[in-house]
Amino acid sequence: MCQLLGMNCATPTDITFSFTGFAARGGVTDHHADGWGIAFFEDKACRLFIDHQSAATSPIAELVKSYPIKSKNVIAHIRKATQGRIELENCHPFQRELWGRHWIFAHNGDLKDYQPFLSGVYQPVGTTDSELAFCDIMQGLRKRFPGSQPPLNELFHTLEEITRSITRHGVFNYMLSNGQALFAHCSTRLHYIVRQWPFQAAHLIDSDMTIDFAQYTTEADRVSVIATAPLTDNETWTSFAPGELILFEAGQPTLKTVVPIPDEVRLKNAQNSACL
Amino acid sequence: MCQLLGMNCATPTDITFSFTGFAARGGVTDHHADGWGIAFFEDKACRLFIDHQSAATSPIAELVKSYPIKSKNVIAHIRKATQGRIELENCHPFQRELWGRHWIFAHNGDLKDYQPFLSGVYQPVGTTDSELAFCDIMQGLRKRFPGSQPPLNELFHTLEEITRSITRHGVFNYMLSNGQALFAHCSTRLHYIVRQWPFQAAHLIDSDMTIDFAQYTTEADRVSVIATAPLTDNETWTSFAPGELILFEAGQPTLKTVVPIPDEVRLKNAQNSACL
Numbered sequence: 190m191c192q193l194l195g196m197n198c199a200t201p202t203d204i205t206f207s208f209t210g211f212a213a214r215g216g217v218t219d220h221h222a223d224g225w226g227i228a229f230f231e232d233k234a235c236r237l238f239i240d241h242q243s244a245a246t247s248p249i250a251e252l253v254k255s256y257p258i259k260s261k262n263v264i265a266h267i268r269k270a271t272q273g274r275i276e277l278e279n280c281h282p283f284q285r286e287l288w289g290r291h292w293i294f295a296h297n298g299d300l301k302d303y304q305p306f307l308s309g310v311y312q313p314v315g316t317t318d319s320e321l322a323f324c325d326i327m328q329g330l331r332k333r334f335p336g337s338q339p340p341l342n343e344l345f346h347t348l349e350e351i352t353r354s355i356t357r358h359g360v361f362n363y364m365l366s367n368g369q370a371l372f373a374h375c376s377t378r379l380h381y382i383v384r385q386w387p388f389q390a391a392h393l394i395d396s397d398m399t400i401d402f403a404q405y406t407t408e409a410d411r412v413s414v415i416a417t418a419p420l421t422d423n424e425t426w427t428s429f430a431p432g433e434l435i436l437f438e439a440g441q442p443t444l445k446t447v448v449p450i451p452d453e454v455r456l457k458n459a460q461n462s463a464c465l
Numbered sequence: 466m467c468q469l470l471g472m473n474c475a476t477p478t479d480i481t482f483s484f485t486g487f488a489a490r491g492g493v494t495d496h497h498a499d500g501w502g503i504a505f506f507e508d509k510a511c512r513l514f515i516d517h518q519s520a521a522t523s524p525i526a527e528l529v530k531s532y533p534i535k536s537k538n539v540i541a542h543i544r545k546a547t548q549g550r551i552e553l554e555n556c557h558p559f560q561r562e563l564w565g566r567h568w569i570f571a572h573n574g575d576l577k578d579y580q581p582f583l584s585g586v587y588q589p590v591g592t593t594d595s596e597l598a599f600c601d602i603m604q605g606l607r608k609r610f611p612g613s614q615p616p617l618n619e620l621f622h623t624l625e626e627i628t629r630s631i632t633r634h635g636v637f638n639y640m641l642s643n644g645q646a647l648f649a650h651c652s653t654r655l656h657y658i659v660r661q662w663p664f665q666a667a668h669l670i671d672s673d674m675t676i677d678f679a680q681y682t683t684e685a686d687r688v689s690v691i692a693t694a695p696l697t698d699n700e701t702w703t704s705f706a707p708g709e710l711i712l713f714e715a716g717q718p719t720l721k722t723v724v725p726i727p728d729e730v731r732l733k734n735a736q737n738s739a740c741l
Binding site: 238285289313 | 528560612
């Protein structure tokens with residue numbers, strides 16, 4: 190399938206360290222080489238880079254690694270195609286506008302027999318189940334709050350309801366952000382770590398690289414990194430529970446809930462996860 | 466104000482030659498240094514690069530110049546801020562989805578007393594008159610064709626009507642593309658050239674660079690380049706008439722019309738154009 194990487198921070202932070210380890214899984218330390226993408230929010234603006242080359246060899250990935258873009262919300266994805274051809278329009282993250290804000294979405298999983306009714310306000314451009322789910326989520330949020338964006342806690346509970354309706358179709362690990370906060374949902378596999386004062390050194394699993402965050406940070410910094418599999422081997426990452434949906438704000442989890450997964454779906458997901 | 470660059474081709478073509486000359490106007494040969502952006506369509510997919518640095522010095526512009534992305538439809542923009550702060554969310558081109566396709570828009574001009582009624586399906590993220598006009602256009606096209614995309618000629622005539630309603634607010638040179646075709650409208654200043662077999666050499670105005678297209682092309686190639694001001698000094702560029710709207714398909718103009726500009730607007734535009 191694919192792998193996800195997200196970052197939510199209290200102050201604008203560059204993701205080059207985590208991205209270096211993550212990008213290595215796109216063809217060097219792992220086989221997710223069917224395209225990749227990364228989205229950086231800078232206030233309300235969003236920069237989205239996608240490429241159908243592998244993240245390990247793409248010139249655009251090289252740029253991202255060498256040009257530190259500071260952001261409070263980042264979502265990245267490396268793809269091993271399951272549904273949808275290896276085409277640029279099928280590369281995650283996907284982007285849409287809602288309530289005068291850009292929204293970014295990336296998915297790791299596989300949805301079966303999933304044919305949501307889309308009224309037309311959001312339509313997929315590519316052929317993935319993932320972009321279909323994103324359109325379904327955007328449509329659901331807009332329908333519940335047609336005028337303007339509600340407070341994040343209300344948004345969280347509506348997202349919980351929409352996620353419940355989608356998660357019964359299969360593996361649905363995802364990340365979603367509007368630049369203010371990051372929502373992460375796990376159906377099979379997702380981990381996070383909160384780094385805060387006093388910061389320490391971290392060593393990548395996928396590349397022999399160590400960074401001592403203490404040298405680059407202040408007490409005001411706080412960073413949550415969310416990834417399919419832990420990126421460092423000398424820190425303790427927290428595993429999401431199956432069905433868990435977490436809202437990350439200012440670098441830390443602020444709301445958590447568990448979206449029930451029907452038993453038969455959980456069983457199928459466990460079988461599918463073997464190949465993650 | 467700003468400058469625009471567009472390319473529409475019969476076969477996927479790289480724009481690095483034209484972009485090199487154009488980007489020099491973002492801080493070297495001209496003063497449009499308040500951000501820049503470029504969008505490349507690759508079939509239905511779209512890659513959009515934006516940066517608030519000047520195009521002359523941006524590392525992302527360097528990547529675009531050195532990594533030849535082949536595309537049939539490209540729109541680029543360099544900005545000299547008039548309305549809206551120098552923020553990333555105000556960098557053109559802008560992107561939205563309509564009928565399951567990405568749409569890209571960039572504008573050179575200045576719209577006065579322009580407050581269209583937006584129902585909410587498209588809302589600006591930034592604070593420019595340009596993104597507001599793009600939302601107005603997207604909403605107008607969707608309202609006229611709520612189900613799916615009509616043939617390009619029908620789209621052209623609806624765009625003509627929408628343009629008429631906006632152009633009375635001031636200078637409205639723009640480019641719009643959905644990846645299939647490129648629509649270009651001139652209210653004060655826009656030029657184009659069609660390059661086709663037998664191709665010849667071209668020399669940039671803004672950089673001492675010559676390319677002999679004959680070495681890189683076949684009879685199947687045909688390229689229209691559209692720009693605020695001609696980019697080369699040894700070719701004949703065609704000037705758009707004030708109000709002219711042209712549809713470019715497969716590298717050539719296929720439909721043309723003139724959207725009338727009220728006399729009082731034309732007079733004001735001429736005064737504004739002095740600072741273009």
